[in-house]
Amino acid sequence: MAEKTRYSDEELAEFKAIILEKLAQAQSNYEQLKNALNNQDGNDTSDTSPTFKVLEEGEATMSKEETGRLAQRQMKFIQQLQAALVRIENKTYGICVDTGKLIPKERLRAVPHTTHSIEAKEAAKK
Numbered sequence: 001m002a003e004k005t006r007y008s009d010e011e012l013a014e015f016k017a018i019i020l021e022k023l024a025q026a027q028s029n030y031e032q033l034k035n036a037l038n039n040q041d042g043n044d045t046s047d048t049s050p051t052f053k054v055l056e057e058g059e060a061t062m063s064k065e066e067t068g069r070l071a072q073r074q075m076k077f078i079q080q081l082q083a084a085l086v087r088i089e090n091k092t093y094g095i096c097v098d099t100g101k102l103i104p105k106e107r108l109r110a111v112p113h114t115t116h117s118i119e120a121k122e123a124a125k126k
Contacts (some may be wrong), residue, residue, distance in 0.1 A: 007094045010106070018087050019112045023081045026074055033071040037064060041089050054118055080113035087115075 007015070089120040094103050098120035107118060116124075 006044060006091055012088050012093055015108055016094060018109060019081050019084050022112060023078065026078045026081060028079060030074040033067055033074060036067050037071060078100060084113045
């Protein structure tokens with residue numbers, strides 16, 4: 001039997017459902033991070049004693065920087081998931097960009113936005 005060159009429409013529909021679920025969760029997480037950056041979550045120190053504000057100023061700056069980095073990572077993840085949806089529509093989803101072979105289903109279920117097989121990842125490390 002010849003080796004499969006792409007996933008069937010049914011398989012692509014399964015992956016699309018996984019990606020849409022992860023995308024909804026990622027967008028929710030991004031909104032929470034964005035609200036935290038904009039102090040819309042109501043958990044800041046603006047209503048406490050000025051003494052505590054001085055002591056917590058450094059921590060707040062570090063926390064905002066970390067939240068900003070997390071928000072950037074979350075946005076990158078969202079973009080990768082959206083790109084995966086485009087590949088599903090183009091019927092190129094699940095094909096390794098390095099080897100041209102199908103990425104195993106188990107890997108796609110675990111990392112649905114990947115464009116590399118384990119084989120290609122290991123070769124890149126060498």
